[in-house]
Amino acid sequence: xxxxxxxxxxxxxxxxxxxxxAVSDVSFDLRRGEILGLVGESGCGKSTVxxxxxxxxxxxxxISAGEVWLEDVNLTAADEGELQDLRGSRLSMxxxxxxxxxxxxxxxxxQVIETLQEHLDLNxxxxxxxxxxxxxxxxxxxxxxxxxxxxxxxxxxxxQRIALAIAISCHPQVLIADExxxxxDVTIQAQILHLIRRLLxxxxxxxxxxxxxxxxxxxxxxxxxxxxxxxxxxxxxxxASIFSNPLHPYTQALLNSLPSQGIxxxxxxxxxxRVPSLxxxxxxxxxxxxxxxxxxxxxxxxxxxxxxADGQEVACVLYD
Amino acid sequence: xxxxxxxxxxxxxxxxxxxxxxxxxxxxxxxxxxKAAVKAVESVSLDVYAGQTLAIVGESGSGKSxxxxxxxxxxxxxxxxxxxxxxxxxxxxxxxLRAFRRQAQIILQDPYASLNPRMRIGSIIREPLDIYxxxxxxxxxxRVDVLLERVGLTSEHARAYPSExxxxxxxxxxxxxxxxLSPQIIIADExxxxxDVSxQAQTLNLLSELQRDFxxxxxxxxxxxxxxxxxxxxxxxxxxxxxxxEAATEELFAAPQHPYTQVLFSAIPTPDPSRRxxxxxxxxxxxxxxxxxxxxxxxxxxxxxxxxxxxIVPKLKATVPNRRVACLLYEQAATEPRPM
Numbered sequence: 193x194x195x196x197x198x199x200x201x202x203x204x205x206x207x208x209x210x211x212x213x214a215v216s217d218v219s220f221d222l223r224r225g226e227i228l229g230l231v232g233e234s235g236c237g238k239s240t241v242x243x244x245x246x247x248x249x250x251x252x253x254x255i256s257a258g259e260v261w262l263e264d265v266n267l268t269a270a271d272e273g274e275l276q277d278l279r280g281s282r283l284s285m286x287x288x289x290x291x292x293x294x295x296x297x298x299x300x301x302x303q304v305i306e307t308l309q310e311h312l313d314l315n316x317x318x319x320x321x322x323x324x325x326x327x328x329x330x331x332x333x334x335x336x337x338x339x340x341x342x343x344x345x346x347x348x349x350x351x352q353r354i355a356l357a358i359a360i361s362c363h364p365q366v367l368i369a370d371e372x373x374x375x376x377d378v379t380i381q382a383q384i385l386h387l388i389r390r391l392l393x394x395x396x397x398x399x400x401x402x403x404x405x406x407x408x409x410x411x412x413x414x415x416x417x418x419x420x421x422x423x424x425x426x427x428x429x430x431x432a433s434i435f436s437n438p439l440h441p442y443t444q445a446l447l448n449s450l451p452s453q454g455i456x457x458x459x460x461x462x463x464x465x466r467v468p469s470l471x472x473x474x475x476x477x478x479x480x481x482x483x484x485x486x487x488x489x490x491x492x493x494x495x496x497x498x499x500x501a502d503g504q505e506v507a508c509v510l511y512d
Numbered sequence: 513x514x515x516x517x518x519x520x521x522x523x524x525x526x527x528x529x530x531x532x533x534x535x536x537x538x539x540x541x542x543x544x545x546x547k548a549a550v551k552a553v554e555s556v557s558l559d560v561y562a563g564q565t566l567a568i569v570g571e572s573g574s575g576k577s578x579x580x581x582x583x584x585x586x587x588x589x590x591x592x593x594x595x596x597x598x599x600x601x602x603x604x605x606x607x608x609l610r611a612f613r614r615q616a617q618i619i620l621q622d623p624y625a626s627l628n629p630r631m632r633i634g635s636i637i638r639e640p641l642d643i644y645x646x647x648x649x650x651x652x653x654x655r656v657d658v659l660l661e662r663v664g665l666t667s668e669h670a671r672a673y674p675s676e677x678x679x680x681x682x683x684x685x686x687x688x689x690x691x692x693l694s695p696q697i698i699i700a701d702e703x704x705x706x707x708d709v710s711x712q713a714q715t716l717n718l719l720s721e722l723q724r725d726f727x728x729x730x731x732x733x734x735x736x737x738x739x740x741x742x743x744x745x746x747x748x749x750x751x752x753x754x755x756x757x758e759a760a761t762e763e764l765f766a767a768p769q770h771p772y773t774q775v776l777f778s779a780i781p782t783p784d785p786s787r788r789x790x791x792x793x794x795x796x797x798x799x800x801x802x803x804x805x806x807x808x809x810x811x812x813x814x815x816x817x818x819x820x821x822x823x824i825v826p827k828l829k830a831t832v833p834n835r836r837v838a839c840l841l842y843e844q845a846a847t848e849p850r851p852m
Contacts, residue, residue, distance in 0.1 A: 413779040446709060449713035
């Protein structure tokens with residue numbers, strides 16, 4: 193049973209006098225108790241998917257086609273009042289910069305308590321108790337004193353823990369995490385990712401959509417992964433299959449371009465050229481101008497995601 | 513160790529190098545005799561071998577960027593020396609310093625912030641040549657074209673402004689400018705951390721080629737251990753201003769000795785789902801450099817801490833030839849004569 197279902201989502205931005213597609217016809221399901229990675233390079237549309245799901249798009253952006261369902265609720269049809277109720281309770285988000293979610297003028301205790309009282313029927317004392325428990329859960333030392341501290345008094349890693357505490361305070365069914373550890377040091381990143389997996393996914397069965405550019409993070413924490421390129425999902429499958437048997441030439445090139453253990457010093461694989469801008473995406477397969485396997489047909493036909501015999505999904509004519 | 517004993521000579525050596533940033537500045541503070549300071553770099557000694565790459569790794573606040581700037585005399589040290597071909601760069605006078613500056617260049621992390629948005633690419637790359645009055649104006653422009661081509665751009669890019677280029681292209685411009693005066697050593701401060709992986713790969717390949725072609729010496733400041741492993745000959749690991757371990761890259765990755773290095777390595781997300789690690793391990797956060805713990809700075813987070821660690825400051829000592837570690841666990845072993 194899928195928790196969050198994204199169906200044929202297309203999101204556009206108004207720029208330079210025209211509507212340009214940042215996300216084109218993206219579909220996926222997020223299950224209970226899994227971490228689904230949405231991975232790709234800058235500009236591939238992965239964050240736009242997240243903001244579309246949350247309905248937090250900027251004023252020059254719109255969902256032009258498709259639907260997003262949170263179980264029985266159609267998020268794309270919900271009005272602002274319904275969305276307010278859902279965000280922070282059933283649907284939560286954390287950002288790369290934790291200050292996006294924190295208000296520098298209020299103590300962190302105030303902010304956690306506010307969220308709790310907004311969505312749950314708790315009096316101040318109960319909410320305070322709950323806030324304290326949450327701060328302890330996310331590993332804030334001396335939580336009691338820290339309730340009265342302001343965000344600027346916390347390090348980046350501690351701020352992200354507080355943002356996480358707020359995000360999970362009402363036991364969301366779905367957490368969207370947009371590059372949550374990109375700005376943090378690796379030891380802190382490891383702690384935060386561990387928290388997300390243990391506190392949310394394992395203990396509460398939350399479904400987490402993890403947006404990241406870091407393939408190491410994907411390999412370490414995700415169950416399934418969708419690889420995006422130029423606004424489309426090009427490959428989708430179990431983490432183990434994608435890493436051991438990447439099918440799409442883009443996924444292959446991306447994995448081969450990683451400098452990592454086991455690969456002796458030498459030439460890293462290059463992907464020639466660069467990601468096309470929104471305004472001039474190539475016809476056919478959007479990766480074809482950079483693809484070392486491109487055929488004539490790739491220039492005209494847009495490949496659809498198809499399921500292979502192993503259950504992996506790939507959008508490439510080589511597998512049609 | 514092979515990488516070190518290839519006959520390479522140290523090109524740059526740091527000796528007892530420290531940099532303290534005073535917390536209070538100004539007349540009042542000095543009258544009060546305010547002594548509080550952030551010890552950004554504390555008694556660092558290391559050698560950078562000609563034609564090789566030394567990686568300096570550490571988390572934010574470890575002092576790695578400050579160390580990089582000291583190595584180029586972009587900062588004045590509190591104590592210590594940096595010897596370039598035997599001469600202390602902090603004693604250099606005008607002419608000598610000018611000569612040093614053309615041989616030692618820097619590449620910065622953020623190609624968006626480090627290029628002047630109002631200058632054309634050609635002028636940015638030509639600027640060092642102009643400053644050093646290298647040849648005629650025509651010759652300089654010709655050199656700009658050669659450099660652009662060398663870093664994988666074209667002479668047409670010379671007329672463009674930084675805003676017209678992608679992040680990867682801008683970083684190539686930064687590299688071309690650093691190369692303009694044919695330096696011997698380049699300090700690269702997180703040169704690829706703001707780039708996407710495919711662009712990072714292109715940039716690293718370019719830096720490798722340039723090293724091979726011009727016999728360049730690199731000091732690579734980075735927190736990305738994948739890059740370190742791929743790219744460097746030797747690695748120095750920093751924690752709160754000090755080097756805690758230094759070794760040849762292969763040896764360090766095969767068997768990290770310092771508990772901090774072990775924690776750091778275990779926290780790196782390996783892009784291989786069949787090798788998942790238990791991330792319960794690293795505890796706590798790096799302490800504030802304003803108030804570092806006593807003894808070994810790492811002891812409050814160290815899984816192998818002993819009673820002595822909070823009082824004794826471990827010295828960076830050789831455990832085996834060409835390998836140094838600053839940890840009490842190894843001090844005993846280091847001082848005892850090793851069996852033959």
